[in-house]
Amino acid sequence: MKKIEGGVCAATGFRAAALHCGVKTGSPQEKNDLALIVSACPAATAATFTNNRVKAAPIYVCMEHLENGVAQAIVANSGNANACAPEGMENARRMAAAAAKVTGIEEDRVLVGSTGVIGQRLNIEAIEGSMEALAAKLSDSAEASVEANRAIMTTDLVEKTAAVEFDCGGKTCHMGGIAKGSGMIHPNMGTMLCFVTTDCAIDPSLLRTALQDVVERTFNRISVDGDTSTNDTCVVMANGMAGNQLIDWKDEAYHTFYAALEEVCLTLAKKMAADGEGASKLICCTVKNSRAEEYAERLAKAVIASSLVKAAMFGEDANWGRVLCAMGYSKAPFRPEYVTIGFSSAAGAVTVCEHGEGLDFDEDLAKKVLSEKEISIDIDIHEGDDQATAFGCDLTYDYVRINGDYRT
Incomplete structure (x- = not known):
C-alpha cells in the first residue's frame, strides 16, 4: 500500500465537482458551497451516522436510500445544516432529486449531506438552480476532489484529503476520501462529513462491517470540543471498477482492503483533530x-x-x-x-x-x-x-x- 494523490477522484470511475451557489446569504462569492461526487456505475455503499438523538434531515434521507446498500452519487452543501429546519425532509429530498435529474441516476441512489447553521430553512432554490452547472463541471482530476472538499468546509482552515493504492488479488485498487470537521467534533459514529470512494469490489455487508469497525478505531477516537453534531455522516462507496475478484469473505483480500480503509480514515481523523477550531496543537x-x-x-x-x-x-x-x-x-x-x-x-x-x-x-x-x-x-x-x-x-x-x- 502506498499513499497517492487524488482524494475521491483517485479511484477509477469517480468524478467530482463543486461551485458556489449561495446557500448562505452573505457568504463570499469565491467560497464553494455545493459539491457532487458521482460513480460511473452503482456502487456497494455503507455509511455511519451520528448517535445524537437530534438528527438532520439529510441523514434520514441517506438511511432510506441505503436500505439496499447501493448508491451512485453524493450531493452535499455547506452553509446550512438542514437540521431542525422548516421543510427539512422535503428540501433534503428535493436536493437528491435535483442531483438525480442532472446525472441521470435514480433518485434513491443519491445520498445527501449538509453542514452549517442549525435551525434555518435550506435555500433549496439556490441548490436546484445550480445543479445543472455543477454536473457540467464533473471531472476525475485531483483538483476536482480538492474543490469538492472546499465546498463542504465551514470553519475548517485546511482541506482534509487522503488516498492510497493497494494490491487486491493481483489487481491494483485505489481508495481516497475527503472530510470536513473543525468544530462540534466528538463523534459517536464517524465525523461531521466524510466521503470515501474506492474502485475495489467488495460485498456490501462486508463493506459495512469494515466501515463500522474502522470508524470505531479512527473517527470515534477524536475530539475537539466534546460536542456531537446533528449531521455526522461517513460514507464509503465501492464501485468494483478495479476488476478484482469480489471480496465476499474475510480472507487476505479483505484484510488488505480493511488496512487501506483504516489508513485513509485515520489520516482524515488526525487532520480533523489538528484543525480543531482555534487549535494550535x-x-x-x-x-x-x-x-x-x-x-x-x-x-x-x-x-x-x-x-x-x-x-x-x-x-x-x-x-x-x-x-x-x-x-x-x-x-x-x-x-x-x-x-x-x-x-x-x-x-x-x-x-x-x-x-x-x-x-x-x-x-x-x-x-x-x-x-x-x-x-x-x-x-x-x-x-x-x-x-x-x-x-x-x-x-x-x-x-x-x-x-x-x-x-x-
Whole structure:
C-alpha cells in the first residue's frame, strides 16, 4: 500500500465537482458551497451516522436510500445544516432529486449531506438552480476532489484529503476520501462529513462491517470540543471498477482492503483533530499495556477530551495531574499506583509521573517538548498487553471567538 494523490477522484470511475451557489446569504462569492461526487456505475455503499438523538434531515434521507446498500452519487452543501429546519425532509429530498435529474441516476441512489447553521430553512432554490452547472463541471482530476472538499468546509482552515493504492488479488485498487470537521467534533459514529470512494469490489455487508469497525478505531477516537453534531455522516462507496475478484469473505483480500480503509480514515481523523477550531496543537494520547483495548480507548479519549488538559497543552504546562484526573473519571478500570505518564514531541521526551506519583523533572525541557505543533501524551498502566490512541487538540482563546458569533 502506498499513499497517492487524488482524494475521491483517485479511484477509477469517480468524478467530482463543486461551485458556489449561495446557500448562505452573505457568504463570499469565491467560497464553494455545493459539491457532487458521482460513480460511473452503482456502487456497494455503507455509511455511519451520528448517535445524537437530534438528527438532520439529510441523514434520514441517506438511511432510506441505503436500505439496499447501493448508491451512485453524493450531493452535499455547506452553509446550512438542514437540521431542525422548516421543510427539512422535503428540501433534503428535493436536493437528491435535483442531483438525480442532472446525472441521470435514480433518485434513491443519491445520498445527501449538509453542514452549517442549525435551525434555518435550506435555500433549496439556490441548490436546484445550480445543479445543472455543477454536473457540467464533473471531472476525475485531483483538483476536482480538492474543490469538492472546499465546498463542504465551514470553519475548517485546511482541506482534509487522503488516498492510497493497494494490491487486491493481483489487481491494483485505489481508495481516497475527503472530510470536513473543525468544530462540534466528538463523534459517536464517524465525523461531521466524510466521503470515501474506492474502485475495489467488495460485498456490501462486508463493506459495512469494515466501515463500522474502522470508524470505531479512527473517527470515534477524536475530539475537539466534546460536542456531537446533528449531521455526522461517513460514507464509503465501492464501485468494483478495479476488476478484482469480489471480496465476499474475510480472507487476505479483505484484510488488505480493511488496512487501506483504516489508513485513509485515520489520516482524515488526525487532520480533523489538528484543525480543531482555534487549535494550535495536535494532541495524541496513547495508553498502553491495558487489560483491554476498550479500556485503553476510554482512558485516552477522556484525556484528549478534558478541557483542563487541552488548556494546559495550549499553555505548554506539563500539568500531568490533569491527565491522571481525567483517567480517573473515565470509568475505565486501572490502578493509579501503576501509572506512568510522559510527554513527547519532536523536541524530546520527559517522564513526569511514575507509580501514580510525581517525579522531579526538568520544567524547561517539558516546556520545550510542549511547544511543538504535535504533542504525545504517553501513558503506561502496566496491567496488560492492549493499547489505543486518541487524538485531540488544545483549547485556545480563538475557540470562543469563533463560536461566539458562528450563527450571525
